[in-house]
Amino acid sequence: MQRVEQDPQDFGQVLSSMCTEPHPAARDAAERFLATNPGDPGTYETVAKLERRAVDLLGEIVGLPDVAGYVASGGTEANIQAVRIARNRFETDTRNPNVVAPQHAHFSFWKAADVLGVELRTAPLSNYTANLEAIKQQVDEDTIAVVGVAGSTEYGRVDDIPALADIAADVGALCHVDAAWGGFVLPFTSHDWNFASADVDTMTIDPHKMGQAAVPAGGLLARGPEFLDELAIDTPYLESTSQVTLTGTRSGAGVASAVAAMETLWPDGYREQYYESQANAEWLAKKLRTRGCEVVPPVLPIVAADMPDRLIDTLRDRGWRLSRTGTDEARVVMMPHVDRSMLREFVSDIDDIFAEFDIGR
């Protein structure tokens, strides 16, 4: 029988991913804690303490010292759980709960709506961010949560979180912020996105993306423990008595690597990485513009650019991992492994292909 390649792919040509090479300290911690289970904190006490440390560090990053939360399997679980908190909190108030989100909300909210039996209402954007008037039109007395995106998956844009929190408060709904990708770059910008700048109730922030932890390490945070209580399920045969996570058994690798990455990189290492990634985004945007491609201005380190189909296909044939937005722009996520020399090779390949095919610039 033919054996499947034993080594993982490297990141040398990966421009499409929101994950990256874990920081060496994070990789090491992940390996050491691989066989622990924070899903059973009564038995695995060391990793349970580490998880509390992870949440405290995340709290510092999001401007909420007394934060509640846990290390989830990723942004998807955190978003599902945030919707579940809202649904359970208002269980007696409404039979037809709805969640209102701007159209660029991550597809995990559709999973949440489907799993939880909640209606998801999306509102159109203006200039790549939530259109507040459109959001206002969608909310009503059955709205349980208003979602704001802090670092959209396709364009890295940031919604007006304080305004969305106000809209949520007006109808008595929770405000959930999805900073799965943006959470580790936004602290170094002037955006109002966190618990300190708005009445945010819950937040998603993923150490396994810009946080440079090993997969799987997501984060669900809440303004107080009473929000997590909405998720508590009794656990009769464990040493601990209840569980708030969606998963049961889960690897301690994510927890330990998240702590190691944050202890090593917060705040200076993340700040340096943000400046480097943002400079790379602006550099690439300029190079693409001078080659005739229309570029969506990178507010955070993600570049989306209109490129001829044949160019994108040929770049992919040459090994570049490049994704496309819903409107077909090529999308480059400036993760830590995407450095200037890699981008120079990428641009040089673009020039080669333009020369070879003489395709429209």
Ligand SMILES: *Cc1c(COP(=O)(O)O)cnc(C)c1O
């Ligand atoms: C990546 C992402 C998610 C989903 O996170 P996973 O870790 O892939 O489950 C959710 N929201 C946003 C904004 C994201 O960028």
